[in-house]
Structure formats: structure tokens, C-alpha cells
Amino acid sequence: MTMEFEFEELIEQIQNHYENRELSKIKEILSEINPADIAAILEELPENQRLLFFRLLSKEDAADTFVELDGDTQEALIHGISDTELREVLDELYLDDAVDIIEEMPATLVKRILKNTDRETRKAINILLKYPDDSAGSIMTPEFVDLKKDMTVEDAFKRIRRTGVDKETVYTCYVTDASRHLLGVTTVKDLLLHDYDDSIEDFMETNVIYLNTLDDQELAAQYFDKYNFLALPVVDMEERLVGIITIDDALDVIQEENTEDIQKMNAMLPTEKTYLKTTVFETWKSRFPWLLLLMVSATFTGSIITGFEDKLATLTILTAFIPMLMDTGGNSGGQASVTVIRAMSLGEVNFRDYFRVIWKEIRVGLYCGLTLAAVNFLKIWLIDKLAFQNDEITLLIDVAICLTLVVEIVFAKFIGASLPMLAKRIGFDPAVMSSPFITTIVDAVSLLVFFGISSAVIPQLH
Amino acid sequence: MTMEFEFEELIEQIQNHYENRELSKIKEILSEINPADIAAILEELPENQRLLFFRLLSKEDAADTFVELDGDTQEALIHGISDTELREVLDELYLDDAVDIIEEMPATLVKRILKNTDRETRKAINILLKYPDDSAGSIMTPEFVDLKKDMTVEDAFKRIRRTGVDKETVYTCYVTDASRHLLGVTTVKDLLLHDYDDSIEDFMETNVIYLNTLDDQELAAQYFDKYNFLALPVVDMEERLVGIITIDDALDVIQEENTEDIQKMNAMLPTEKTYLKTTVFETWKSRFPWLLLLMVSATFTGSIITGFEDKLATLTILTAFIPMLMDTGGNSGGQASVTVIRAMSLGEVNFRDYFRVIWKEIRVGLYCGLTLAAVNFLKIWLIDKLAFQNDEITLLIDVAICLTLVVEIVFAKFIGASLPMLAKRIGFDPAVMSSPFITTIVDAVSLLVFFGISSAVIPQLH
Numbered sequence: 001m002t003m004e005f006e007f008e009e010l011i012e013q014i015q016n017h018y019e020n021r022e023l024s025k026i027k028e029i030l031s032e033i034n035p036a037d038i039a040a041i042l043e044e045l046p047e048n049q050r051l052l053f054f055r056l057l058s059k060e061d062a063a064d065t066f067v068e069l070d071g072d073t074q075e076a077l078i079h080g081i082s083d084t085e086l087r088e089v090l091d092e093l094y095l096d097d098a099v100d101i102i103e104e105m106p107a108t109l110v111k112r113i114l115k116n117t118d119r120e121t122r123k124a125i126n127i128l129l130k131y132p133d134d135s136a137g138s139i140m141t142p143e144f145v146d147l148k149k150d151m152t153v154e155d156a157f158k159r160i161r162r163t164g165v166d167k168e169t170v171y172t173c174y175v176t177d178a179s180r181h182l183l184g185v186t187t188v189k190d191l192l193l194h195d196y197d198d199s200i201e202d203f204m205e206t207n208v209i210y211l212n213t214l215d216d217q218e219l220a221a222q223y224f225d226k227y228n229f230l231a232l233p234v235v236d237m238e239e240r241l242v243g244i245i246t247i248d249d250a251l252d253v254i255q256e257e258n259t260e261d262i263q264k265m266n267a268m269l270p271t272e273k274t275y276l277k278t279t280v281f282e283t284w285k286s287r288f289p290w291l292l293l294l295m296v297s298a299t300f301t302g303s304i305i306t307g308f309e310d311k312l313a314t315l316t317i318l319t320a321f322i323p324m325l326m327d328t329g330g331n332s333g334g335q336a337s338v339t340v341i342r343a344m345s346l347g348e349v350n351f352r353d354y355f356r357v358i359w360k361e362i363r364v365g366l367y368c369g370l371t372l373a374a375v376n377f378l379k380i381w382l383i384d385k386l387a388f389q390n391d392e393i394t395l396l397i398d399v400a401i402c403l404t405l406v407v408e409i410v411f412a413k414f415i416g417a418s419l420p421m422l423a424k425r426i427g428f429d430p431a432v433m434s435s436p437f438i439t440t441i442v443d444a445v446s447l448l449v450f451f452g453i454s455s456a457v458i459p460q461l462h
Numbered sequence: 463m464t465m466e467f468e469f470e471e472l473i474e475q476i477q478n479h480y481e482n483r484e485l486s487k488i489k490e491i492l493s494e495i496n497p498a499d500i501a502a503i504l505e506e507l508p509e510n511q512r513l514l515f516f517r518l519l520s521k522e523d524a525a526d527t528f529v530e531l532d533g534d535t536q537e538a539l540i541h542g543i544s545d546t547e548l549r550e551v552l553d554e555l556y557l558d559d560a561v562d563i564i565e566e567m568p569a570t571l572v573k574r575i576l577k578n579t580d581r582e583t584r585k586a587i588n589i590l591l592k593y594p595d596d597s598a599g600s601i602m603t604p605e606f607v608d609l610k611k612d613m614t615v616e617d618a619f620k621r622i623r624r625t626g627v628d629k630e631t632v633y634t635c636y637v638t639d640a641s642r643h644l645l646g647v648t649t650v651k652d653l654l655l656h657d658y659d660d661s662i663e664d665f666m667e668t669n670v671i672y673l674n675t676l677d678d679q680e681l682a683a684q685y686f687d688k689y690n691f692l693a694l695p696v697v698d699m700e701e702r703l704v705g706i707i708t709i710d711d712a713l714d715v716i717q718e719e720n721t722e723d724i725q726k727m728n729a730m731l732p733t734e735k736t737y738l739k740t741t742v743f744e745t746w747k748s749r750f751p752w753l754l755l756l757m758v759s760a761t762f763t764g765s766i767i768t769g770f771e772d773k774l775a776t777l778t779i780l781t782a783f784i785p786m787l788m789d790t791g792g793n794s795g796g797q798a799s800v801t802v803i804r805a806m807s808l809g810e811v812n813f814r815d816y817f818r819v820i821w822k823e824i825r826v827g828l829y830c831g832l833t834l835a836a837v838n839f840l841k842i843w844l845i846d847k848l849a850f851q852n853d854e855i856t857l858l859i860d861v862a863i864c865l866t867l868v869v870e871i872v873f874a875k876f877i878g879a880s881l882p883m884l885a886k887r888i889g890f891d892p893a894v895m896s897s898p899f900i901t902t903i904v905d906a907v908s909l910l911v912f913f914g915i916s917s918a919v920i921p922q923l924h
Contacts (some may be wrong), residue, residue, distance in 0.1 A: 164655060189626060189633070192626055192632065207496070220886055228710040230692065255808065256714065260605050262724060266727075266793075266801075269798075274808070275810050280822055284830055287794075287826065288833045288834065291790060291794060294790065296837075305782045316775055327902065343736065367746040367750070367752045371746075439792075447785075
């Protein structure tokens with residue numbers, strides 16, 4: 001079923017059944033669609049219907065749907081359901097999902113949730129809650145299949161059959177010793193391709209790639225990207241296996257980090273909710289601080305113009321080229337910074353590549369600068385001067401403008417590539433050093449270069 | 463093993479062993495690391511060593527490493543190895559990976575590759591090659607586990623054990639009828655949790671979410687993101703199951719599409735290679751067209767200034783505020799456009815949300831505008847006028863500037879959110895309608911608003 005086009009139709013059907021009090025038909029519809037879609041539908045429905053329909057779901061669907069809902073809807077549902085219902089949902093949840101939900105809830109609800117879990121689960125949840133935000137520990141689940149090295153394939157399958165139902169994934173199995181140190185890893189595919197009496201020790205992979213609980217979740221994302229794993233083990237300070245990260249959580253991290261990078265690259269503070277669920281006030285809060293900072297910074301650019309006011313007054317035509325020079329500088333710098341930031345967050349570029357990157361950007365800047373200068377030279381001469389007969393324009397003015405273009409573009413590429421790398425080097429987030437910030441710097445420098453070159457080259461300004 | 467810090471050390475070790483002609487030690491090192499890392503190491507080594515070390519790899523590692531190499535290195539290796547070696551690598555490859563490689567190769571090498579595959583594989587490759595770029599068909603593999611509905615769990619496991627070795631994933635199994643129509647789907651986890659004599663028909667999931675071969679690969683990425691699948695079935699025009707997309711390929715698509723969006727959002731044509739592997743010339747080619755277009759467009763902004771030149775000459779102080787107004791307008795519009803583009807590519811926002819989005823952005827714009835205007839009003843009055851004693855500044859000038867800020871920010875938010883949505887509606891890529899493009903429009907409008915308001919409000923300009 002391709003949901004794209006059927007979504008609104010489904011909601012309409014459900015509304016019709018609701019008006020005709022045909023709850024059994026709604027139950028049937030919901031039982032046939034994926035929990036992610038049920039969640040999307042519930043969120044679109046009026047609040048009084050949500051709880052009603054949620055109660056129509058099978059126990060398993062209810063839990064799977066619950067995980068997919070946004071925090072506000074989850075909160076409202078928890079308020080509405082009984083302790084017994086809550087316990088049923090919680091029983092079905094994987095621990096990492098339970099932790100994600102708890103992290104979003106107000107303290108009173110957290111209490112009620114924890115009260116309705118058994119002691120062991122509560123203990124495990126409390127451990128997970130302690131890992132720092134954005135750490136590998138915060139996105140892992142302690143529910144994985146662990147095997148011993150002297151098990152046979154048959155033993156392993158028995159163990160998976162016995163314990164697998166509660167594990168988020170059974171496909172990657174970890175072999176540990178008595179003190180929970182990681183000895184090796186194997187997959188259900190490998191198990192299936194070996195004989196029942198083969199010993200796991202004989203074919204398990206012993207060079208295991210793993211993370212530490214305190215590693216950044218971004219590193220987890222990079223590993224999944226690079227190694228094509230379905231799950232990645234996480235060890236604690238004593239190198240004991242304490243959890244695994246599954247690819248679905250890594251995918252969420254990847255998308256989250258991408259969105260965050262894109263927001264920072266464009267002068268916004270990151271928001272956690274989806275666009276339509278972020279309130280106007282929250283959106284405003286994420287946007288005005290950078291706008292304000294950049295506005296104040298742009299004042300310096302203004303004062304450069306003020307300092308040159310007298311000369312601009314004698315040759316006002318120069319003012320007309322300021323927007324073009326500023327925009328081109330900003331765009332050139334933005335291209336470089338965004339490219340370098342992206343390459344760094346994909347793990348393609350590190351600080352050790354600094355000089356390689358700068359040398360490349362300077363050459364690219366030179367080529368771009370010469371291309372643009374050539375076109376601009378002809379355009380000013382043929383269109384502005386000859387076609388529109390603007391007599392103020394002289395050959396030297398044209399030369400000054402085009403020379404400025406080349407210098408500012410090379411500078412923009414240099415600064416655009418440098419700042420993100422230097423920022424990362426000293427521990428800042430490189431994504432902040434992108435277009436808007438670079439633009440502000442390049443603007444000021446471009447004007448200084450423009451006024452400097454003009455003063456030197458154009459006789460009227462001497 | 464965390465590779466991050468050990469990478470350069472490993473390369474040094476290998477170089478030392480190479481100088482001492484200890485190839486067996488190199489073989490040992492390579493056998494212990496992940497093929498993705500072997501590929502990264504090979505790419506860093508001098509060309510004459512690559513083939514030598516590639517030949518040290520086990521058959522399986524050789525194929526897995528080969529897939530991870532960049533096109534140029536793959537090409538060089540194919541030139542260096544014998545037909546027998548080539549056949550061994552090709553035998554180990556999954557079909558979708560083989561197709562990816564072939565798509566990058568020059569025609570002569572494609573011939574040699576196809577010559578070294580058996581007839582059936584060649585036929586399958588040729589079918590895959592025909593799907594349009596960026597379609598679901600182009601990233602799928604025809605190698606999946608298919609079951610029949612009257613099979614028992616035991617039958618299913620037998621079938622997986624017999625045919626699984628060549629399948630990219632065995633974890634999701636598809637149940638088809640005699641004419642290859644998709645009846646249901648089940649997973650190895652489900653199989654493991656059922657008794658050996660249970661019939662698949664009784665527990666398979668019959669509401670299967672699938673793609674069509676011609677669907678955009680971006681839709682595949684969205685489905686993986688939303689539904690947490692490990693694989694997604696792809697059907698042809700006659701609704702017959704022809705292949706599956708696995709999550710590792712979906713992840714590649716997600717990262718590719720993210721990079722492409724980020725490039726387009728920042729006035730660049732997408733490049734396919736990683737940053738350090740893109741040549742200066744290729745980088746230039748991806749960057750100068752938009753720079754050029756935006757430079758020429760910025761000329762209109764310049765001519766607005768030219769049209770207002772006389773009035774600017776009577777009150778030159780106004781010129782000093784042009785950079786601030788232009789930058790703030792551009793940044794505000796960029797924030798809106800980038801947010802909306804990202805929300806659309808995550809599938810959070812559709813055209814049916816148009817008025818909701820615009821209404822939200824107008825309010826956010828109003829709030830941001832008022833905040834910035836308030837700060838700016840005080841800043842101009844207290845700092846520029848009182849502290850720096852700039853007597854040219856009057857209350858009405860201050861009012862004109864701040865009024866411009868509010869109007870331009872609201873307009874920037876409106877146009878920034880509108881254009882990407884409208885672009886998508888008429889079939890264009892919304893990512894192109896982002897900051898740099900919006901900036902150019904907002905710049906022109908901001909100046910018109912500024913000059914309009916100034917002329918109306920400030921007596922000297924009447």
C-alpha cells in the first residue's frame with residue numbers, strides 16, 4: 001500500500017465510521033495499516049477520538065503506535081489510560097524507546113511510568129537515563145542476544161528462540177565471556193549458513209568494531225554509514241558489553257544530525273520537533289538570536305561605507321555595484337563553508353587535510369573569480385556603458401570592480417573553508433561557521449577591498 | 463577497534479612491512495580489519511602497491527573491499543587483474559553492487575566485466591541497468607528470499623539455508639504466488655519465534671508496504687525513515703515482485719540526497735564524488751554557474767540603487783544601512799526557505815499545508831521583525847547617534863530603517879516559504895529555491911521598501 005495518496009482518504013473513512021458509530025470498522029482499518037501510519041492518523045484526529053481509537057488497537061500495535069507518536073500526544077494518552085493499559089504498553093516497549101519517551105515527559109508522568117514497570121526494567125531505565133544527551137549510551141538498548149563461544153549453532157538458535165522475543169534485533173549476536181567482555185560477533189545469516197553442530201567459536205568474527213558509551217552519537221551514525229552494520233555494540237569504561245545500537249535508531253540520529261546541521265548552517269538554533277509541530281513562538285526563539293547577532297555585525301560593514309562616504313558621493317555609480325559585490329562574496333564563501341562542513345560531518349575531511357583543502361579552495365576561488373570577472377567586465381562594458389549609455393562608467397571603474405571580484409572570491413573561499421575547520425579544531429561546532437556568518441565577514445572585507453582598489457585605480461578618487 | 467586514531471598508524475605499519483618485503487605481515491593486518499577500512503587504506507597508498515595488496519585479500523574480503531573503493535581505483539584494479547581474478551570478484555558481488563560499479567566504468571571495461579559473468583547474471587544486470595537513475599529499480603537487487611505460503615517454518619529455514627548465501631539479506635522473506643505476485647512478508651525473527659511446523663500463511667504480514675520500480679529513490683528513503691524496515695519490496699508494472707531495496711542502500715540514498723539538498727540550497731550543482739576526490743575543475747564547474755546567475759541577478763538590485771542615487775547623495779547616511787538591511791533580509795528568507803525545504807524532503811510538509819505554512823511564517827516574521835526593529839531602534843539612537851554623535855541621524859531616519867526591517871523580514875519569510883513549495887508543486891526541485899536565490903529577490907524588494915519608506919517618512923527626501 002502506498003500511503004502518500006490514501007492518507008486523507010483513510011482519515012475521511014474513519015471519520016464517517018465514527019459518525020455512524022461503527023467502531024468495529026475503524027478497528028479493522030487500523031489493524032491493516034502500519035503503526036507508523038496509525039500514529040500519523042491519530043495525530044490528525046480530534047483529541048477526543050485519539051484515546052478511543054488507541055484502545056481499539058491490539059496490544060502489540062498499541063505499543064508500536066505509541067512509540068511513533070509525538071511527545072504531546074503520548075502525554076495526553078498516558079493521562080487518559082488506566083495503569084493496567086499503561087503497563088501493557090510499557091511491557092511491549094523496547095527499553096531504548098521507553099527511555100526516549102520518558103525523557104520527553106514531565107516529572108509527574110515519569111513517576112507514574114516508572115511505578116508501572118517491574119523493578120529490573122526500572123533499574124535498566126535509570127541507568128540509560130544517566131548517559132549524556134547525544135552519547136552512544138543514550139541511544140543504545142541493553143536488550144541484545146548474547147552467546148557463549150562454546151555454543152553450537154543449535155544452542156544459539158535455541159537461545160534466540162527462548163530469549164529473542166524481547167530483543168530489538170536478533171540478527172546480530174554477541175559472544176561474551178563470563179565477565180561480559182566482547183569476544184566476537186556473529187549473525188543469524190552466518191548461523192543459518194553453518195551446520196547445526198558447528199561451534200560458534202570457529203566462525204565468529206573476532207575483530208569487532210564497537211563504540212564506547214560516552215562516544216558521540218554522531219560517531220555511531222558515521223560507523224553505520226561506513227560499515228553497513230545492522231547493529232553496533234557499545235561497551236562501558238571497563239570494556240564490558242552493555243548495549244547495542246540498532247540501525248533504525250542510527251537512521252534517526254543521521255536524520256536528526258542532518259537537520260541540525262542544515263539549521264545551524266542557515267543561522268538557526270536547532271529545534272527538536274517537526275516543522276508543523278513547532279509553535280510560532282518556538283520557531284521565533286530558534287531564529288531571532290542569530291538574526292540579531294548578524295544584524296549587529298553587519299553594522300561594521302555599514303561603518304565601512306560611512307568611512308568612504310565622501311568618495312562615494314563624488315562617484316555615486318560605485319554604490320550601484322555594492323549589492324552585486326556583497327552577494328557574490330557571500331555566495332562564494334557560503335559554497336566553500338557548506339561543502340567543507342558537509343565533508344567533515346560525513347567524515348570525509350579531517351583537520352589533517354587543512355592545507356589540502358585550503359589550497360584546493362584557493363584555486364577554485366581563482367577560477368570562479370576569473371570566470372565571473374570576465375563575464376562581468378563584458379557585461380559592464382557592453383550593457384551598462386554601451387547599451388544603456390551610462391557615461392559615468394570608465395575602463396578603470398570596470399577594472400576596479402572586476403579586480404575586486406577576483407580578490408573577494410578567493411578570500412571568500414579561503415575564509416569559508418578555513419573557519420569551519422578551525423572551529424572544529426578548537427572544539428566548536430563547524431556548522432555554525434557557515435554562510436550567514438561567513439557572509440558577514442566577507443561583506444566587510446569585500447567593501448574594504450573594493451574601496452581600496454577603487455581608490456588606487458580610479459583617478460577621480462585620488 | 464576504533465579506527466579514527468589508528469588509521470595513519472596502520473598505513474605507516476604497512477609501509478614499513480612493505481619496505482622490509484614482509485608481505486605476509488601485511489596480509490595478516492589486512493585480514494583483521496573491515497573491508498571498508500581496507501578500501502580507505504588502499505586509496506591512501508601509492509598506485510603500485512594497491513594491486514599487490516589487493517591480491518593478498520581473501521576472495522570474500524576482495525569483493526567486499528572492491529565495492530567500497532572509489533570508481534577510479536576500481537577502474538585501475540580491473541585493468542591490473544586477470545580475467546580469472548575479475549571473475550572471482552564478480553562472483554562474490556551482489557547484483558546491485560555490480561550494477562553500481564558498472565555504471566561508473568568506461569564502455570571497454572563494461573564489456574570485459576560482462577564477458578566475465580555468466581549468462582544469467584549478465585541478463586539480470588542488463589535489466590537493472592535499464593531503470594532510470596534515481597528510481598527505486600536502480601537501487602534494488604533481484605536477489606531476495608522468496609517463500610510460498612504453504613511452507614512451514616522448517617521448510618522456510620531449509621530454503622534459506624539452501625539459497626541464502628547469495629542473498630543480500632535473508633532476514634526479510636517475501637511470500638509470492640506462482641505468478642510472482644506479493645502475498646505477504648515475514649521475517650527470520652518471526653520464523654524463529656514460531657514452531658517448526660507452523661505454516662507461514664498463518665502468521666505472515668499481508669499488508670505489505672512496497673514500492674514500484676519507477677518510484678523515486680527518495681520515496682524509498684522516506685519509507686525506511688518512517689517504517690524502520692530492513693528491506694522494502696519493489697514490484698513492476700504488473701505488480702510482480704522483482705527486487706528488494708536493503709537498508710544499507712537506502713542509507714546511502716539518504717546521505718546522497720542530504721548532500722545534494724545541502725549543495726543545491728547553497729547555490730551549487732550536485733557533485734557525486736567525495737570532496738577530496740572532486741578535482742578543482744569539477745568543483746569549479748559545480749559552483750560558477752549559480753554564482754554567475756546570482757551575480758547577474760544582483761545587478762537589478764544595483765539598478766534600484768542607481769535609480770535612487772540622487773536622494774542617497776543628499777542623505778548619504780542611508781547608504782550605511784544598506785548592508786545591514788540586505789543581510790538581515792537574506793538571512794530571514796534563508797531561514798524560512800531552508801526550514802520548509804528540509805520539512806518537505808523529510809515528508810513532514812506537503813503542498814496541502816501551504817496556507818498553514820505561510821500563515822505560520824508570516825507570524826514568525828512579524829515577531830522576528832519586531833524584535834530586531836526594537837533592538838535596532840535603540841542601537842541606532844543610543845550608539846550611533848548619542849555615543850558616536852552622528853548628527854545626520856534623526857528620529858524619522860531611525861523610524862524608516864526599523865519599519866523597513868519589519869516589512870522586509872515578513873516579506874522574506876513569506877517568499878522564503880512560498881517559493882520552495884510552489885517550485886515543488888510545478889515539478890521543480892524545491893532545494894534550488896533557497897537562501898542565495900531568495901536573498902537576491904529579498905535584496906531588491908528590501909531596497910525598494912527602504913527607499914519607499916524613507917521617501918515617504920524623511921522630510922529631506924521629499
